[in-house]
Amino acid sequence: MGTVQLLLVFLCSFSASLGVPREDLYPFGPSNGDKVLRKGDDVSSKEIPLDIDIGFFNKRHRSIFVNSNGHLSFVTELPRHKSDLILPRIGYEVIAVFLADIDTTTDESGNIYYRKEVANQQLLNRASRSIQQHFKNVNNFRAKMLFIATWDRVGYYDRQHDLVNTFQVVLATDGRDTFALFHYVDINWIQSWGKNAPLAPDVPAQAGFDAGDKRRGLTLPGSATKGATNFALWSNVNSPGVWMFHIGFTNGDNVKAADANSGQDKGDKADNTCASQASTCHSDAQCIDYNPGFCCKCVAPFFGNGKDCLEPGVPQRVNGIVTGTINGQQVGPTDLHSYIVTSDGRAYTAVSRIPPSIGYSMQSLAPVGGILGWLFAKPERPGSKNGYMVAGGRMNRTVTVRFQSTGDVLTVRQHFEGHNALNYMQMQTYINGTIPEIQEGQKVTIDDYNEEFRRISAGQMRSYSDRVYRLDGVAYRYSVDQTVVYEACEYEPQDTDSMKLGVSRNFVVYDPKEMIVRYALTNRVSPMASSDPCVSSGQICDENAACTPVGQQYQCRCKNGYQGNGITCEDIDECATGRDTCHPNARCYNTDGGHECRCEAGYVGDGRNCQTEINCQNCHVHAQCIFDVSGLFHRCQCHEGYTGDGKDCTRIQYEIGCNVVNNCDINAQCVPVEGVYQCRCNQGYYGDGQRCLPSNDCSVVNNCDVNAQCLYENGRYQCRCNSGYRGDGQTCQQANDCSVLSNCHPNARCIDVGGGSYQCRCALGYGGDGYTCTPEQCNVIDICDRNAQCVPDAILRRYVCQCREGYTGNGRTCTPSVMPCNQVNNCDPNADCLYESSTGAYRCICRQGYEGDGYACRPGANCRNNPNICDPNAACTLAGSDYVCLCNRGYRGDGKRCYASSAADSYLLYTQGMSIMQVPFNPSQREPGKQVLLIPGQTAIGIDVDCYERSIYWTDVSNRVIRQARLDGSDQKIVIKDLGSPEGVAVDWVSRNMYWSDSALDRIEVARLDGSYRKTLFKTGLVNPRGIAVDPARGNMYWADWNRREPKIEVANMDGTNRRIFVQDNLLLPNGLTMDYSSQQLCWGDAGTQRVECMRIDGVGRRTIYGLASYPFGLASTDTTIYWTDWETKTIPNIDKNGGRPNEALSLPVGGNGKLYGISVVRNQCPAGSNACARNNGGCRFLCLPTQYGGHTCACPDNVDENECNELLLKL
CATH class of the missing domain: 2.10.25 (Laminin)
Incomplete structure (x- = not known):
């Protein structure tokens, strides 16, 4: 396959007759014996028999079809225009003279004519002479038949005719050789409105040939781009608008264009200036005249080399094929896919179908995808140019990788073909050589590196770099020598000969289950300057600061976790300043540059989230497990009549019961308790029975303040003021101190001064009133560590603490300097001395199963040890x-x-107006179901369940909110506000996120389950989004769009990337969606087709489960059954997920009848599966959103500045 590379001829202006004069077309129309294709949109002729064979590639055909959308086809008609049919990979034998969505429905939209010509010898001779003139070695060719098809003044979809085009194709054959002649009179439009716009807009018009084998083919310059307007301007035979090709018989080869230097020039001879050649520049570029030629330059903010220009900030995708041999084993053909975040220069590359025998070893081959990092590296300074700004999207790259430790050498050759019609860059990769073997289980890391790309001649860049990869911390060196060859504009003055590429955050991994090698790297590019201001000046910066060049100057900026002017940086004590992220039931420990959180005794968790630890194992048979409010933990407590610690209880022996000696209080009674008579105070009194006092118990008498709650503490009910209030519970006043207002200075603490009062007091080393605190110098107050001294600082002009020799720290805290373990092996016997790339030093790290600082390791508190x-x-x-x-x-x-899980733990929930109802899978008189909650004024629509925390989430369209509650309906709260018309909601129980659709705002959004970090994923291409479902284990999300003109179900990664249509055919009103995790298929209900259908998530195996559903709305599924709510029958029909006869509709509980909306399954166990966000939020600061193949994206919420967010992400 390929693109015609031919001599092009241009005209100086764009007029009504740009190409072939209309009178120079081969005669056409009914008067010349033409048939007229019936008018309409997406129309094809019947099969047209031919008198003489037409050769096409290596086949011969005796019939042909004319299709209204600007193309001829063999074997079958191809009337329907699809936006995803791209030459030359359509998969059918096609001759496309102007493949676009042509519509001739109206009288003003033109006509399409065609005929076969065998009798008009004058036309046969004309074609023969043209072919002999423009092709070598065909002097004996004599055309015996012509097939002529003409599109005369045709319009575009939908019934548009304000702009029209005229063009013609002539096929000339002698029964063996066949030639195609394209004639373009004028091109006034290249793109229709599009049947699938805006989700899948039409690509610009295409022209060329497709062999049908998805391998061979040829396209005209500008095909599928804005350059299609030049079909009538350019030519391969020196005649504007005329193109000629030898299309058969090709003996297995490709279509061949006419010889470029033949023929007569019918147009104005092109000169080498913008006046005639500006159309060769990209549509987002300008043409600049130099002497003696011209060059193209992208117009800001677009970037590129002028022939190819891209919009800044738009992610780029690269697809390609990898073939070759590694270590004697054949590789591919296999797929390579890359995704580049151009806004921060991050490139992700995956190579598929790599067997484990070489997959682990290929982790050292990051240079395969490294070129993409250079192409789209983020420019650091003005004048910086990445690879795309230099070479555009078309180039050749040769790389030689040499591994110094083993002597292995590998060569990589890559050919870049530019962007295709779907705006994906195409790349072919060929690999040959040997690489060191890497064993399964070995950890591979790659150090950061810099390399210089230097221009060695016009159109040629060269780079050489030494790099380091590490196996389990041990360094291995290898060199990368690469050359990039591209088409450069020789007339443009070169402002710089070289650029420096900085590569960091390298990541490599091999997934043996998926057989995919993944590479990721972050790239920055800057000019090679004579001197880096930070090389000489950066040493003035504090060791906890980073030096940033600013022109020829520099700035020192303290690293995250430190504060100061950059020349001196001090650790921020997050614990003392209240900046910590610890849970209220955790203790904060300050560390150098950060802090640690550890749960208090009686709590478990990571310190940022602490939950009460249940310590009720081995309670005595005469004891029960209770929650101790005073200590905030669970413990065993002996039953009444028994004494002990709860683990061991003995019966209390009474000498004489009150039935013998009446020693009870007048407000008590003598009652038997486990065989012994005891005094018990009457209701409203408390005490030991021998002495009873009035209770004032708030559980009996509601005597609490309106701003207090009645809580059970220390064996009785008492009133306790709410948070933010002070008092005895019966009288509460709003507190106005710092414990409530949190208004202390960051360098102050809120201190309990007694009497229920709190005050702000500056921390040690600071002076002020607590609301304003300023540092006090060490010459005023002794704030230095005992291993530090107070010295004057000439730069800061104040006194600072400085650690003594042999100690390190900020002066306020000094610790003995530690000799690196690679110089002195001072690690614990259960630790290893490993290189840590993040710090650039060796340190002791405890082995798996142990914990500690590496110098002292102890067995970890895990179940393997205990x-x-x-x-x-x-x-x-x-x-x-x-x-x-x-x-x-x-x-x-x-x-x-x-x-133990039980069947009672699994059931259905459905929304019904103001209520949420519960119904068992098998309702009965004993268990008919019940109302879980009722909120007056709400209209609950979509519903889903968090199977992990066992909570409900539902959309309330009346109040435009999303609500949450426990499964029993308690603890109701609003988690998302300010919506338009929220409909579907889906819970990602693994990543702890929720997704929802909004049919008023036309959005798909995501947020954390607590409602924080809200982010819009989609806000275009949506009309009436409704049902939504997620597949957390595979990183996919699905939603239905109830668009009456173009209904569809879409799918995307759960971070919003890779959006595509999942189902579009044979849909009318798609409503609810449900994921069947056990069979990996998506099921949906369609109120228009009245069907319940399912299809596998790979897009195959679509089948109708039930075809007589009256009006399905919500949908839910278990491992065996599909349930749905029906608006017409107002029931919950259900059917086996394999189809067949439906089961009896579920009977609904009292109060649960009426119009039913959403439905969801409550499971006694979450579906199997996990993802990269399951642990520690994937390492993300805000949102962790899973993607396909086990990946994830750290996403920025809408209300967080993207620059700030990206900066935070890079620091994590």
């Missing part, structure tokens, strides 16, 4: 690098406490 941590109904399982407790199948819990 199996008793796990519940008897749980197993100790390796998860990542740690051992965790997981409940056995049939049980649920956190692994330390597991509870």
Whole structure:
């Protein structure tokens, strides 16, 4: 396949007759014996028999079809225009003279004529002479038949005729050789409105040939781009608007264009100036005249080399094929896919179908995708040029990789073909050579590196760099020598000969299950300057600061976790200043540059989230597990009549019961308790029975203040003021101190001064009133570490603390300097000395199963070391690098406490106006279901369940909010506000996010389950988005768009990338969606077709489960059954997911009848599967959004400045 590279001829202006004069076309019309194709949109002729064979590639044909959309076809008609049919990979034998969505429905939209010509010898001789003139070695060619098709003044979809085009194709054959002649009179439009716009707009018109094997073909210059307007301006035979090709018989080769230097020039001879050649520049570029030639330059803000220009900030995608040999093993042909975030220069590359035998070793081949980093590197300064600004999208690259330790050498050759009609860049990669073997389980990392791309001649760049990759921390060097050859404009003055590429955050991994090698890297490009201001000046910056060049100057900026002017940086004590992220039930420990959180005794968690630890194992038979409010933990407590610690309880022996000696209070009664008579105070009194006092118990008498709650504490109910209020519970006043207002200075603390009052007091080393605190110098107050001294600083002009020799720190905290372990092996026996690229130094790291600082390691507190941590109904399982407790199948819990799951834990929830109803899978008189909650004024629509926390989320279209509650309806709250018309909602229980559709705002959005970090994923191409479903394990999300003109179901990665149509054919009113996780298929209900259908997530196997659904709205599924709500029958029909006869509709509980909306399944166990966001939020600061193949994206919320967010992400 390829693009015609021919001599082009141009005209100076764009007029009504740009190309072939109308009178020079081969005669056409009814008067010349032409047939007229019936008018309309997407029309084809019947099969047209031919008298003489037409050769096309290596086949011969005796019939042909004329299609209204500007093309001829063999074997079958191809009437329908599809935006995703791209030459030369259509998959059918096609001759496209102007492939576009042509519409001749109206009288003003032109006509299409065609005929075969065998009798008009004058026309046969004309064609023969033209072919002999423009092709070599065909002097004996004599045309025996012509096939002529003419599109005369044709318009475009939908019934538009304000602009019209005229063009013609002539096929000339002698029964063996066949030639195609394209004639363009004028091109006034190249793109229709598009049947699938705006989601899938039409590509510009295409012209060329397709062999049908998705391998061979040829396209005209400008095909599928804005350059299609030049079909009538350019030529391959020196005659504007005329193109000639030898299309058969090709003996297995490709179509061949006419010889470029033949023929007579019928147009104005082109000169080498913008006056005649400006059309060769990209549509977003300008033509600039130099002496003696011209060059193209992209117009800001677009970037590129002038022939290819891209919009800044738009992610780029690269697709390609990889073939070759590595270590003697054949590679491919296999797929390469790259995704580049141009806004920050981050490039992701994946090579598929790589077997483990070489997959692990290929982790050292980051140079395969490294070229994409150079192409789209983020420019650091004015004058910086990345590869695309230099070479555009068409170039050749040769790379030689030499591994110094083993002597292995590998060569990579890559050919870039530019962007295709779908705006994907095409790249072919050929690999040959040997690489060092890397074993399964070895950790591969790549150090940051810099390399210089130097222009060695016009159209040629060269780069050589030494790099380091590490196996389990051990360094191995290799060199990369690469040459890039491209078409350069020789007339443009060169402002610089070289650029420096900085590459960081390298990531490589091989997934043996998916057989994919993944590479990722961040790229920055800047001019090679004579001197870097930070090389000489950066040493003045504090060791905890970064030097940033600013022109020829520099700035020192303290790193995250430090504060100061950059020349001196001090650790921020997050714990003292209240900037920590610890849970209220955790303790904060300041560290150098950050802080750690550890849960208090009686709590478990990571310190940022702490939950009450349940310590009720082994309670005595005469004891119960209670929650101790005073200590905020669970404990065992002996029953009344028994004494002990709850683990061991003994019966209290009374000498004489009150039935013998009446020693009870007048407000008490003598009652038997487990065989012994005891005094018990009457209701409204409390005490030991022998002495009873009035209770004033708030559970009896509601005597609490309106700003207080009645809580059970220390064996009785008492009034406690709400947060933000002070008092005895019966009288509460709003607090106005710092414990509520949090209005202390960052360098101050809120201190309890007694009497329920709090005051702001500046931290040690600061002076002020607590609301304003300024640093006090160490010559005024002794704030230095005992291993530091107070010295004057000439630069800061103040006194500072400075650690003494042999100690390191900020002067306020000094620790003994530690000799690196690669010089002195001072690691614990259970630790290894490993290189840490983030710090650029060696340090001791405890081995798996141990914890500590590396110098002292102790067995970690996990179930491998202590199996008793796990519940008897749980197993100790390796998860990542740690051992965790997981409940056995049939049980649920956190692994330390597991509870038996039962059928009662699984049921259906559905929304019904103001109510949410619960119904069992098999309702009965004993268990008919019930109303879970009712909120007057709401209209609940979509509903989904968080199976992990066992909570409900639903959309309220009346109040334009999303609400949350527990499964029993308690703890109701609003988590998302300010919506338009929220409809569908889907919970990603793994990543702890929720997704929803809004049919008023026409958006798909995502947020954390608590409503924070809201982000819009899609706001274009949506009309009435409704049902939505997610597949967290595979990183996909699906939604239905109830667009009556173009209904569809779409799919995308859960971070909003890779959006595409999942189902579009045979839909009318798609409503609810549900994921069947057990069979990996998506199911939907369509109220228009009255069908319930399912299709596998790979897009095959679509089938109708039930074809007589009256009006399906919501949809839900279990492992065996599909349920839906029906607006007409007002029931919950259901059917086996394999189809067949439907089951009996579920009977609804009292109060649950009427119009039913959304429906969801409550499961006793979450579906199997995990993703990259499951642990520690994927390492993300804000949103962690899963993607396909186990990937994830750290996304920025809409209300966070993107620059600030990206900066934060880079620091994580």
